[in-house]
Amino acid sequence: MVTESRKSGQGVSPQAAVQLINKSNAVVLDIRSVNEFKEGHIVDAINIPLAELTKRVGKLDDYRNIPIIVICAIGQHAGMAGRQLTEAGFAQVIRLSGGISAWRAASLPVIK
Numbered sequence: 001m002v003t004e005s006r007k008s009g010q011g012v013s014p015q016a017a018v019q020l021i022n023k024s025n026a027v028v029l030d031i032r033s034v035n036e037f038k039e040g041h042i043v044d045a046i047n048i049p050l051a052e053l054t055k056r057v058g059k060l061d062d063y064r065n066i067p068i069i070v071i072c073a074i075g076q077h078a079g080m081a082g083r084q085l086t087e088a089g090f091a092q093v094i095r096l097s098g099g100i101s102a103w104r105a106a107s108l109p110v111i112k
Helices: 002-008 014-024 034-039 049-065 078-087 099-105
Strands: 010-012 027-030 068-071 093-096
Touching: 010 014, 014 068, 014 093, 014 099, 027 049, 027 078, 049 078, 068 099, 078 093, 093 099
Parallel strands: 010 093, 027 068, 068 093
Antiparallel strands: none
């Protein structure tokens, strides 16, 4: 279980994610569907739906050595995406605990 957790990336709170974005230039990868993304997402987030991640992982090559924060709806699928990214050689994969729901619950901004 510990090994799987490491493969899927460390989980962070929305507040910790904001710190990573502001201080470490972390990239936000939103793995929700295009329609869910359009309903509201974090500023400058990159949208690659989970079902397409394996095919489109090359679009993230510029971010291999900086933190990537993976976001889904409620935190349920981010681990799967995190494992895929870690196995593809990404050094700093981080999951947003609670997903975009936790982000919104913390009253943090989303754009449409």
